[in-house]
Amino acid sequence: MRGRRRARHRDEFGGITNFPFDSVDLSLLAVHPRLIALAEAILRTDDLRIYTIESWAKYTGAADYRQAHHRDYLNHTPLVPSDAVPFRQLQLFLYLSDVTVDHGPTHVVSKTVTGRVPALPHAYLPDERPSWYEAEVAAAGPPGTVLAYSVDTFHRGSGMRAPGGARYTLMVNFRAGANDWMTRRSWGDRSFEPAWTPFVERATPRQLLLFGFPPPGHAFWTDETLSGMAQRYPGLDLTAWGGPSVSR
Numbered sequence: 001m002r003g004r005r006r007a008r009h010r011d012e013f014g015g016i017t018n019f020p021f022d023s024v025d026l027s028l029l030a031v032h033p034r035l036i037a038l039a040e041a042i043l044r045t046d047d048l049r050i051y052t053i054e055s056w057a058k059y060t061g062a063a064d065y066r067q068a069h070h071r072d073y074l075n076h077t078p079l080v081p082s083d084a085v086p087f088r089q090l091q092l093f094l095y096l097s098d099v100t101v102d103h104g105p106t107h108v109v110s111k112t113v114t115g116r117v118p119a120l121p122h123a124y125l126p127d128e129r130p131s132w133y134e135a136e137v138a139a140a141g142p143p144g145t146v147l148a149y150s151v152d153t154f155h156r157g158s159g160m161r162a163p164g165g166a167r168y169t170l171m172v173n174f175r176a177g178a179n180d181w182m183t184r185r186s187w188g189d190r191s192f193e194p195a196w197t198p199f200v201e202r203a204t205p206r207q208l209l210l211f212g213f214p215p216p217g218h219a220f221w222t223d224e225t226l227s228g229m230a231q232r233y234p235g236l237d238l239t240a241w242g243g244p245s246v247s248r
Contacts, residue, residue, distance in 0.1 A: 010062060010063050011063060012063045012064065012065055012157075014062075014063065015056055015057035015058055015059070015062075016054050016055070016056050017054065017055045017056075017057075018053075018054055018185070018190070019052075019053035019054065019055075019185070019190065020190060020193055020195035020196045020199045021055060021195060022195055024195070024198045024199050024202055026055065026170075027053075027195065027199040028199070028202060028203065028207075029094070029170065030050075030053045030094075030170050030172050031050065031053075031172075031203065031207040031210060033206075035092060035094070035146070035172060036048070036206065036207075036210070038092070038146065038148065039090050039092070039174040042088075042090050042148065043085075043088060043089075043090055043174060043175075043176055044085055045086075045176050045177075047176060047177035047178070048174050048175070048176065048177060048209075048210055049174070049175050049176070049177050049179075049210055049211070049212065050172060050173065050174055050210040050211060051076075051173050051174075051175055051182060051183045051184055051185060052076075052171065052172070052173040052184040052185050053170070053171065053172050053173075053185075054170070054171045055096075055168070055169070055170055055171075056167075056168070056169050056170075056171060057166065057167070057168050058103075058104050058160055058166070058167040059160065059165070059166050059167075060160040060161065060162055060163065060164060060165040060166070061160070062160075064159065065104050065157045065158065065159055065160055066156075066157065066158060066159045067156040067157040067158075068123045068124060068125050068126075068156060069107075069109060069123060069124050069129065069132055069133070069136070069154040069155065069156045070122055070123035070124075070154065070155070070156065071122045071123075071151060071152050071153065071154055071155075072091065072151045072155075073122065073151035073152060074122050075184065076089065076151050076173070076182055076183075076184055077089075077151070077181050077182045077183070078181060079181050080119045081119075081150070081151050081152035083152075086176060086178075086179075087176070087179055088150060088176075089150055089151050089173065089174065089175045089179070089182050090148060090149075090150060090173070090174040090175070091148070091149055091150065091151065091171065091172075091173050092146055092147070092148050092170075092171070092172045092173070092174070093106065093139075093146070093147040093148075093169050093170070093171055094144075094145075094146055094169060094170040094171075094172065095141055095142070095143055095144065095145040095146075095147075095168075095169055096143060096168040096169060096170060097143055097166060097167055097168040097169075098142050098143060099139075099140055099141055099142075099145065099167055099169070100140050100162065101138050101140050102160070102161040102162040102165060103140075103160060103161075103162050103165050103166075103167045104157060104158050104159060104160040104161075104165075104167050105138045105139050105140040105141075105158060106138075106139045106147060106155050106156070106157060106158070107136040107137065107138050107139070107155060107156050107157075107158050108136065108137055108139055108147075108149055108153060108154070108155040109132045109135055109136050109137075109153070109154045109155065110135065110137070111152075111153065113131070113132060113135045114132060114154050124154070132154060136156075138158065151182075174210075187211045187212060197232075197233060197235075198235075200233050200236055201233050201234075201235035201236045201246075202235075205240040205241070214241075216240050216241050216242065221241045221242055221243075226238055226241060226242060226243035226244075227243075229241075229243065230243060230244060234246075
């Protein structure tokens with residue numbers, strides 16, 4: 001088992017675990033009200049969806065985490081980024097551990113430096129854009145730090161240098177509800193995971209709206225669907241949608 005774990009982490013992205021997590025508390029942390037409020041303020045809407053949640057563990061010596069400056073949009077959407085506020089997106093990294101300059105912090109470049117660049121290429125090496133590498137900022141911080149940027153922000157992963165070091169983060173991606181072209185995960189598919197039901201049963205209605213649950217008053221909610229939801233999620237308090245309450 002230990003050998004398989006080590007082999008997994010030899011890949012740069014091998015430390016990624018997809019939502020929902022075995023720990024319901026960790027799953028709920030990814031949809032903390034303060035993160036939701038931050039997304040509402042930046043995207044200027046309360047009609048939000050979450051389209052990716054991942055935890056990411058990195059360890060010194062496990063893999064080479066160094067990257068070139070790049071934008072993430074190619075695996076977030078089949079389209080290209082838009083500067084228009086209604087079509088913007090938000091990526092959040094929540095630090096679960098201390099991320100010093102020796103713990104592989106993400107390096108970001110301000111859009112005031114990069115300016116407008118063509119849709120492709122999506123990445124640039126140091127000799128291609130040396131001024132960007134000179135202007136980059138290491139997003140180091142203590143546990144609880146939130147790094148926020150968008151899919152058109154140039155950034156890069158940096159190497160883990162701390163002896164015996166470990167870095168733990170949560171990545172949470174938000175979009176406006178109508179922007180269906182921005183997606184990476186199907187929550188219907190993830191709802192087969194054993195950890196999904198315990199998360200849903202402890203989440204608030206506001207948190208569940210982020211995953212596409214229809215809001216209270218929506219035509220979806222009928223006696224039949226409420227009865228079905230009570231069967232699928234016996235511990236979910238459905239009073240907000242007009243269904244039965246559950247003692248927690």
